[in-house]
Amino acid sequence: xxxxxxxxxPHPSPAIYASMVAIGLTVIxxxxxxxxxxxxxxxxxEWLTTVDHKRIGIMYIIAALLMLFRxxxxxxxxxxxxxxxxxxxxxxxxxxxxFTTHGVVMIIFMAMPFIYALMNFVVPLQIGARDVAFPRLxxxxxxxxxxxxxxxxxxxxxxxxxxxxxxxxxxLAGNDFSQSVGTNYYLMSIQIAGIGTxxxxxxxxxxxxxxxxxxxxxxxxxxxxxxxxITNAIVxxxxxxxxxxxxxxxxxxxxxxHIFSMTNGGMDMLWANLFWVWGHPEVxxxxxPAFGIYSEIISTFSRxxxxxxxxxxxxxxxxxxxxxxVWTHHFFTMGQGPLTNSIFSITTxxxxxxxxxKIFNWLLTMRKGKIEFTVPMLxxxxxxxxxxxxxxxGVMLGMASADYQYHNTMFLVAHFHYTIIPGVVFAMLAxxxxxxxxxxxxxxxxxxxxxxxxxxxxxxxxTFFPMFFTGLDGQARRMYTYSEASGxxxxxxxxxxxxxxxxxxFALIVYNVYYSTRHSSRNIGxxxxxxxxxxxxxxxxxxxxxxxxxxxxxxxxxxxxxxxKGTPLFKGDIEKIHMPNNSGVPFIMxxxxxxxxxxxxxxxxxxxxxxxxxIFACMAHRSFEKDDGHYISVExxxxxxxxxxxxxxxxx
Amino acid sequence: xxxxxxxxxxYGTEQNKLNILGFWIFLGAEVMLFATLFATYFTLENRIGNxxxxxxxxxxxxxxxxxxLLLTSSFTIGLGVxxxxxxRKNAMMTFFAITLLLGLAFLGxxxxxxxxxxxxxxxxxxxxxxxxxxxTLGTHGAHVTVGLFWGLFIIMQVKKRGLTxxxxxxxxxxxxxxxxxxxxxxxxxxxxxxxxxx
Numbered sequence: 001x002x003x004x005x006x007x008x009x010p011h012p013s014p015a016i017y018a019s020m021v022a023i024g025l026t027v028i029x030x031x032x033x034x035x036x037x038x039x040x041x042x043x044x045x046e047w048l049t050t051v052d053h054k055r056i057g058i059m060y061i062i063a064a065l066l067m068l069f070r071x072x073x074x075x076x077x078x079x080x081x082x083x084x085x086x087x088x089x090x091x092x093x094x095x096x097x098x099f100t101t102h103g104v105v106m107i108i109f110m111a112m113p114f115i116y117a118l119m120n121f122v123v124p125l126q127i128g129a130r131d132v133a134f135p136r137l138x139x140x141x142x143x144x145x146x147x148x149x150x151x152x153x154x155x156x157x158x159x160x161x162x163x164x165x166x167x168x169x170x171x172l173a174g175n176d177f178s179q180s181v182g183t184n185y186y187l188m189s190i191q192i193a194g195i196g197t198x199x200x201x202x203x204x205x206x207x208x209x210x211x212x213x214x215x216x217x218x219x220x221x222x223x224x225x226x227x228x229x230i231t232n233a234i235v236x237x238x239x240x241x242x243x244x245x246x247x248x249x250x251x252x253x254x255x256x257x258h259i260f261s262m263t264n265g266g267m268d269m270l271w272a273n274l275f276w277v278w279g280h281p282e283v284x285x286x287x288x289p290a291f292g293i294y295s296e297i298i299s300t301f302s303r304x305x306x307x308x309x310x311x312x313x314x315x316x317x318x319x320x321x322x323x324x325x326v327w328t329h330h331f332f333t334m335g336q337g338p339l340t341n342s343i344f345s346i347t348t349x350x351x352x353x354x355x356x357x358k359i360f361n362w363l364l365t366m367r368k369g370k371i372e373f374t375v376p377m378l379x380x381x382x383x384x385x386x387x388x389x390x391x392x393x394g395v396m397l398g399m400a401s402a403d404y405q406y407h408n409t410m411f412l413v414a415h416f417h418y419t420i421i422p423g424v425v426f427a428m429l430a431x432x433x434x435x436x437x438x439x440x441x442x443x444x445x446x447x448x449x450x451x452x453x454x455x456x457x458x459x460x461x462x463t464f465f466p467m468f469f470t471g472l473d474g475q476a477r478r479m480y481t482y483s484e485a486s487g488x489x490x491x492x493x494x495x496x497x498x499x500x501x502x503x504x505x506f507a508l509i510v511y512n513v514y515y516s517t518r519h520s521s522r523n524i525g526x527x528x529x530x531x532x533x534x535x536x537x538x539x540x541x542x543x544x545x546x547x548x549x550x551x552x553x554x555x556x557x558x559x560x561x562x563x564x565k566g567t568p569l570f571k572g573d574i575e576k577i578h579m580p581n582n583s584g585v586p587f588i589m590x591x592x593x594x595x596x597x598x599x600x601x602x603x604x605x606x607x608x609x610x611x612x613x614x615i616f617a618c619m620a621h622r623s624f625e626k627d628d629g630h631y632i633s634v635e636x637x638x639x640x641x642x643x644x645x646x647x648x649x650x651x652x
Numbered sequence: 653x654x655x656x657x658x659x660x661x662x663y664g665t666e667q668n669k670l671n672i673l674g675f676w677i678f679l680g681a682e683v684m685l686f687a688t689l690f691a692t693y694f695t696l697e698n699r700i701g702n703x704x705x706x707x708x709x710x711x712x713x714x715x716x717x718x719x720x721l722l723l724t725s726s727f728t729i730g731l732g733v734x735x736x737x738x739x740r741k742n743a744m745m746t747f748f749a750i751t752l753l754l755g756l757a758f759l760g761x762x763x764x765x766x767x768x769x770x771x772x773x774x775x776x777x778x779x780x781x782x783x784x785x786x787x788t789l790g791t792h793g794a795h796v797t798v799g800l801f802w803g804l805f806i807i808m809q810v811k812k813r814g815l816t817x818x819x820x821x822x823x824x825x826x827x828x829x830x831x832x833x834x835x836x837x838x839x840x841x842x843x844x845x846x847x848x849x850x
Contacts, residue, residue, distance in 0.1 A: 064812065133670040198681055206674040239686035248692065248787065257776055257783030259692070265699030265780035270692065276690075383829055616801070623805045623822070 006602055008158045010180045011093050020157045051135035054542055056142045057121030058439060061432065063146055064114040067105050070153065072506060074102035078465070078500055083496035085484040095480035096163035096301040097156065098117030098475040107282070108190055109149040111420070114428040115289040117143070118198055119228045120437060123204065125535035125542065126222045128213030128551040133206040135580040136622075141196040141203065143590030148193030153598045155185040159601065162186035165478065167279070168249070170260030170271040175253055181601050184253060191246045194239055194591075201235030203229055213534070219313070221468050222533045222556075223299075223306055226313055227292030228322045229458025231285050237324070238281035245274040252605060260312065269334055275576040276327035286314055288419065291358055293381070294380045297434055298362050300531045301377040302369030305557055308361040315354030322351045332403040341400035348398035355391060359384060364510070375449035379430035382457045383422040390418030408478075411471025414464045421460055429456075429509070441541045442520035444512050452508035459501025466491035466498075532560040537569060537640070545577045545632055548641045552651035574641075577632045589618040655817055662824035664817040675825045679832050688834050689788045693844065703779035706848030709772050711765075715800040715845045718761045719837065725754035726834040733827045745807055748823070751830065752803045755796055762793050766767050774837055785844070792840060795833055802826060 009016055047055060077098050079092045090098065120142075124132055133139050155161045162182035164173035173183045206228045212221070221229075249271065251257040258264040260271045299306045306312065328336065328344040362384060372376070393415040397406055408410055437443045467475075470488045482488050518647050527536040537559045538547050549570040555561050562569040596611035598604075655664045663669055697706070726734070726848045732747030766786065774782045806826050 074666055086699065133674060133702045201680065202674050202677045205677050206670055210673060236681045237684050240681045244685055244688040244692070246782075247791075251776075251783065251787055255776060257787070258778075258780045259696065259783050259787075261780075263699035264703070264778065266701075267696060267780065270695060274688065313799065350755060433848065616798075620801070620805060623802070626818075 002524070005357060006181065009157065011091070013094065016156060023157060025314050039271050044584070045582070046110040049139075049584045051118045051131070051139045051580050051582055052544055052585055053124050053131050053135065053138060054439070055229060056138055057119075058118045059142055059146075060113045060117030060120060061439075063149060064110050064117055064428075067110040067113070067149060069506070071102050071105040071110055072503065074098050074105065076503060078102065079492075079496045079499040081480060082492045084493065085486070085489045088483055090480060092480045093163065096165075096478070097161040097479055100162045100165055100168075100182075100186075101152075101156065104152065104162070104186065104190070105149075106420075107166065107286070108193055109145075109152065109425050111428075112193075112197060113145055114424075115231070115286060116145075116197070116570055117206060117429045118224075118293065118428070118435065119200075119231075119289060121439060122431075122535055123225055123228050123545055124207065125213070125438075125538065126163070126255050126533050127208065127211060127216060128227045128534050128547060128553065129211040130546055130577065131205060131580065132203050133211060134203050134465045136583055137199050137203050139583065140586035140589065143199040143586050144196030144199070144593060145193045147590040147594040148189045148191075148196065148597070151594055151601075152185055154188035154191075157184060157269060159526050161556060167272070167275055169275070170249060170252065171262050171266075173249070173253075173271075174261055176261070183249075184601040187246050187250045187253065188600050191243065191250070191591050192597050194242050194246070194650075197235055198239040198243070201232040201239065203348045204232040205236065208232075213496065213551045213553050216558075218552060219310070220558075223295035223309070223312060224289070224533075226294035227295075227316055229441075230316045233287045234281045234285050234320050234323060235290075238285070239273060242278040242282075245271065245278060248274070248627065249505055250600070269331075271466045272331050272334065273327070276330045277324070278511070280542045281323040282329045283419075284319055284571045287423045288319065290424050291316065293427045293431040293434070294362060295365075296531075296533065297376045298365050300434075300454070301374055301380075302366045303372075303530075304365055304369040305532070305560075307364040308357070308554060311357055312361055319351060322347055322354075326351065328401070329398055329400070329530070332400045334406045338400075345400040349395050352391060352395050357386065374433075375444070375446055375453060376430040376434040378427040378453045379433075382453070383426045383430075383562075385420040386426075386457070386461070387419060390415060390422065393418065406471065408445075408476060409471035410467040410475045410477055413477045414467035417460075417464045417467075421464075426456075429453075431469045434529065435535070437524055437550055438540055438542065442514045442522050443517060443524055443528060445520065448508055448512040448515060452505045452512060453500050455505030455508060459498050459503075459505055463495050463502060464498070464499030466494045494598045527563075530563075532557045537562070543640055545637070546638050547580060548574055560624065574634050574637050576634055577637065578629055579632055580629045581627055585618055585622060588592070589615060592618065654665070654763040660824075661815060661817055661820035664734075664820075668817055668821040669824060672823055672828075675828055679828065682832060686791070686839070688789075689784075689791060690839065693784050693788050695780050695782045697848070699794075701779035703782055704772065704774050706781070706785070706844075707767055707850075709774045710845050710849050711768070712845075712849065714761050714765050714768070715841065718758050718765070719841050721754050721761065722834055722837050724828055725751045725758070726831055728754065729827045733824060735818055736815060736823055739815060741810065742817070745776075746809055747809050748803060748810075752807075754775055755800050755803070755830075759793065759796055760802070762789070762796075763850065788844070789840065792833065795836075799830060799833060800824070803830070804831040 029459035034043060045113070047059065050056065077090060077273050078095070081095055109419060120138065124130070126133045160182045162168065162173075162178075162185055164178050164186075168186055171177060173186075201460045208221070211214070214535075248259050250259075252260050252266075260266055260268065262268050295306055295312065325347045326344055328340060332341050332344075362380075366381075366646040372422075373381070373506075397403055397412060397415055399404060419498055433444050433449060470491050471477075473488070475482060475486070475488050524540065526538065529536070534553070535553055537551060549572060551558065551569045552571050553569075554567070558569060560565070561567040592611050592614045595607060596615060599611060600610035654666070657664070663672065666833065669754050711736035728747050729788040732751060735747055766789075769782070769786070774785075776783055776786050803826055806819070806822050813819055
């Protein structure tokens with residue numbers, strides 16, 4: 001039985017056993033449901049094997065929302081634990097695991113898939129392409145991310161979760177100080193998901209460079225596509241650093257090297273440096289697409305073209321460049337000397353300049369516009385002041401000497417939540433609401449959506465604003481409790497109340513999806529928001545081939561010109577369309593990756609070797625496979641398009 | 653498939669062009685991967701703990717043999733791609749086969765080198781220096797190993813299917829990969845071995 005002891009969780013609690021039972025029951029329910037409704041074939045043909053960028057995007061959204069709720073529960077547990085002094089709800093070890101998984105889940109398994117969800121769905125449509133450059137790889141990216149996420153999520157019921165923080169600093173995360181397999185889960189699951197992200201990066205850069213509609217020069221691309229391009233460029237340059245960092249961590253933990261240890265020459269500060277060389281660009285990987293979404297939404301609902309297009313492009317390029325030059329500001333207190341700290345202090349503050357340019361551009365876009373406060377616009381307008389608080393406190397933290405006061409306090413926690421939540425989460429909710437009709441053919445209810453927005457916006461501020469004060473008073477982050485004498489109690493209770501408000505907001509979003517699915521009108525046309533970019537120029541829901549005829553673009557807002565000035569968008573006859581075939585290999589290969597990662601987590605070398613060979617066998621299979629795709633005939637296209645608004649309009 | 657005959661076969665179709673650009677971007681990512689390994693290596697180079705330093709364990713002979721083998725293989729794969737552009741299938745396959753044999757010989761010498769390090773007390777777990785040294789070399793060696801299988805599959809496909817846009821595209825991309833491994837090796841040779849022996 002000793003062999004199986006390693007799979008047991010190190011600190012059992014009723015909550016974890018309950019989750020185990022819940023996971024088991026959910027899996028059984030899904031399996032029975034699929035069998036009872038005879039949906040296995042449908043699931044396999046339409047979803048598990050799909051290479052369609054739109055369906056992959058929708059799967060990313062589902063996964064990201066699931067992870068949002070997983071991470072959200074972690075957040076609620078933390079706020080409940082710290083709501084009153086000397087609370088006994090969670091013990092120290094459990095609290096460590098909860099804040100670690102909260103960070104990893106929210107950044108790697110919620111925010112990343114959410115931006116890739118919207119990029120997948122929107123970018124090919126915005127540039128008038130049939131699909132991405134490598135549809136099969138796109139499916140592989142998704143499934144690798146998904147299996148990485150699943151591997152990470154089983155940690156808390158099998159073997160124990162990582163507990164060294166989402167940054168997992170070695171030597172704390174090394175074998176000496178983190179004895180459970182938790183950190184192995186961290187290393188392997190992020191590695192698997194990271195490979196998927198890197199593949200996506202390559203895929204999207206190639207797509208955006210090579211597959212734009214005729215006439216769409218780089219400087220005529222929609223702003224979201226621009227941010228997607230720059231984001232993926234950062235991905236391609238930053239993620240290999242993460243790959244190596246995780247590899248070296250794995251070497252230390254599983255193969256006994258001394259790279260990050262404190263003995264035999266190891267360097268204890270190296271992990272922090274390597275991690276943030278990836279980690280800081282990662283912040284901009286998340287925020288840039290969000291900026292792109294806001295640009296689209298603010299322009300659409302102000303009924304004005306985006307102010308300062310060129311300066312918008314220039315500032316995202318500058319931000320992406322600076323994002324690689326600021327990593328040391330995450331550990332000013334580690335003692336690298338005044339010169340290094342000063343340089344990184346200046347680069348950090350310099351990023352505020354291009355970001356400020358973007359803020360003013362959005363404000364000037366709204367100026368004299370006919371602003372319509374729809375739900376996506378509410379999130380976008382709410383983002384500007386809240387994010388600015390995050391940005392200003394970022395400049396405060398960027399001052400190296402002052403940072404000695406704020407470092408690792410709740411002030412920092414408040415700061416990065418003030419950037420990430422309005423920056424990324426608001427953008428994702430705005431983007432989801434905005435593109436929802438294109439994805440599913442009906443609109444989300446505006447009234448419930450607005451209630452959800454106000455709960456989230458107010459709940460967010462009530463949760464995180466008090467942390468600025470407790471942080472300045474010296475409350476350290478990642479501490480599972482504090483004494484009554486410290487006086488942090490009332491403000492922490494206020495944070496908890498705010499967290500409950502946030503939870504209600506997210507619950508309202510779920511209810512909105514349910515309500516709108518049942519009650520919303522399906523008759524919304526292809527362009528319900530009166531928007532400006534090409535994704536609205538095709539049918540709703542979008543056909544597998546996206547556009548019956550490739551659009552021809554000669555301005556930044558070709559679709560707007562088409563609507564307002566009648567500039568023709570689609571020219572020529574319908575021709576047969578070449579489409580890629582579906583494939584089960586990406587899914588199967590990712591399942592093997594899951595077993596591979598699990599084998600490494602528990603140092604089970606025989607399955608590890610077998611699965612390694614199996615992964616390469618999948619790649620060999622792909623090499624030998626002959627797959628030229630298939631054609632959709634002209635008759636079939638004309639048949640599906642005859643009710644399509646755009647084509648019908650053209651034929652009139 | 654529309655084939656554009658004004659371009660070399662490997663660029664002939666739209667998908668081929670996408671594949672080549674995509675692979676160049678992948679190589680950009682690989683540059684970052686090895687750059688990170690090198691940066692870590694330089695950081696830990698002198699942190700030898702109780703283990704040996706580079707100057708004590710590096711031997712010029714096997715390293716020089718490895719260098720010559722790999723540089724020659726880069727030349728032969730270039731000849732292979734040239735033969736492919738002339739449409740000479742057999743010559744192309746021969747050059748690719750020579751390339752892979754040279755790669756295999758390189759790998760053999762590298763395995764000898766690794767066992768030598770372990771014998772002289774510079775195993776993976778000895779110090780930060782040996783750990784990062786063997787990880788960096790091992791990452792390059794793993795790339796070569798993958799390349800051997802990949803190249804073999806491509807030769808088999810060219811033999812079976814002839815020089816089509818698809819096989820030409822794969823062969824060309826494989827040659828990019830192989831040249832890239834050579835470039836990495838030049839950095840390893842100069843900045844790990846030569847620098848370490850000085």
